[in-house]
Amino acid sequence: MDVNALPAGPASPGHVLEVLRRGGPMTRQELQARVGLSRATMVERLDALGRLKLLRTVGHQASSGGRRAELLAADEVGRCAVVADIGVSHVTVAVADLTATVHATRRLSTRQDPDVVLQQVLSLGRELLAETGRANDFCAVAVGVPGQVDPTSGANTAPPTMPGWSGTWVHDTLAAQLDVPVLVENDANALAFGEHLADGAPSTTLLGVKVATGIGSGVVFGRRPYRGVTGSAGEIGHVKLASHQERCSCGRTGCLAAAASGRALIRRLRSSGARTLLDVVRQVEQGRPEAVALVTEAGHLLGGVLATVVSIINPQQVRLGGPIGALPEFVAAARAAVLDAAHPVALRGLREIAPARLGDSAALVGLAGLTADAVFAPAAVNALL
Ligand SMILES: [Zn+2]
Known part of the structure; x- marks a missing residue:
């Protein structure tokens, strides 16, 4: 036959x-x-x-x-993807197989023309494939980007801090140079999916939060990221806080990100010498009182918003990632605010509010897992026959 x-x-x-x-x-x-x-x-x-x-x-x-x-x-072992977690200041490029095991990673600065950065992602991906001996197993490219990704059109809306990164441009630029599928996914969705895979329980409902330069979150229900109608599900960074009036990079005032993101913390700690996220992390790790107090306050503000999200989606797991989100002081303050304000019945099902288990690799693992689901989807497999 x-x-x-x-x-x-x-x-x-x-x-x-x-x-x-x-x-x-x-x-x-x-x-x-x-x-x-x-x-x-x-x-x-x-x-x-x-x-x-x-x-x-x-x-x-x-x-x-x-x-x-x-x-x-x-x-799933015999196929590899190049995955890239693109942030405001850095992109991490990796080669991962489709069990979502990461084999090699390298970081680049994103403070250049977006076109240059994407070419660097591709050439670094090729180098890593060669170094790991997996060039013949290459089957897809997946990139995580901050901002919304429309589930229908695949177009992404980058934050104002990343001019030039919006539209179908990211997907189309990569797809024009490759003969493998290209996936574009919101970075917090990728983080949440990676943490979901690390949890090992397919039925877990998990809320993943990324606090880096900006703030985003992703929800995984029934083994899939929930993206919403226009790809903005989980965009908690621009929820308005009634008690705050700081101007946000989105042009509005009073957003959670304007008060509690890494960018806001850098601004507030500028007089103590902070210029980057790493400076903020270092000051907190050194126990500098001002930095610890500001990060604790930021965790508390985020936790207040998360309490509403937890009450609505009733997850089993909340995982906090990103350089700021994973700081113990931030996690403790966010946890206390959620436990204080979320619906008691929702809290009964919540097993954990913890730092991302996979640390910096969560989004890379998530992107590899999402690639596996796309490459092995029944329709994609049948189309190969
Ligand atoms: Zn905003």
Whole structure:
């Protein structure tokens, strides 16, 4: 039978692979029982997936005697993506396989023309693929960007601090130079998805928050980031605080980001010599009272907004990332504010408000995981046949 004639639908090769990804590793017999196909059709499906190098054998089923059956899995190890976490001051580029394991990373400054930065991301990605010996496994590029990414058009709206980074330009510039899929995702969504993968429980509802130069958050429900209708779900940085009037980079006044972001902290600590996020982090780690007090106040303000989010989405996990968000003083103040103000029934289900488990790698891991979901999506797999 010609594989091109295989029907789409629940029993297509893409769906067989999906069952294996979600439930595997498993033997051919277990997979056949799970999918409900005849033995002959299952052999055809597995042949088709094998020709595309989408399967691997990961061992054998324990047996008390006779021939031991092979355990099959989707081959997420054999494919690699170049992932890039683009921030206001830095971009981190990495090579990761599609189990979301990061193999190599390097950082660049983003304080240059966006076009130059994107070319550097591509050339650094190629270098890292060569260094890790994974050039032949390269299958996609995924970039995380601050601001909103429209789920329908893929266009991103960068913050005012990143002129030139908005529109479909990021996607189109990369796609024009590559013959692999290109994904663009909000950086806080990527962080939340990475933390969700690290949690290891597919059903966990997780709120991930990034506090770096700006403030963003992402929500993962049912194994997917929830992006909202126009891609602005989780954009808590520009929620107005009734008690504040500071001017924000978005042009309004009183936004959470204007009072509690890394940019706001740098501004307030300028007289003590702070020029970068790292300076703020250093001052807090050195225990300088002004820096500790300001970071604690920022954590408290963020926690007040998070209390509302927690009451609405009722998550099991809240993870705080980014150089400011992961500071112990910031986490403690945010945690106290959430526990003080969120709905008691929502708090009953909340297991943890903690720093990002994956630290600086959370968004990179999330981008690799999102790439795996895109590359192994049943429709994408069927389209290869
Ligand atoms: Zn604002």
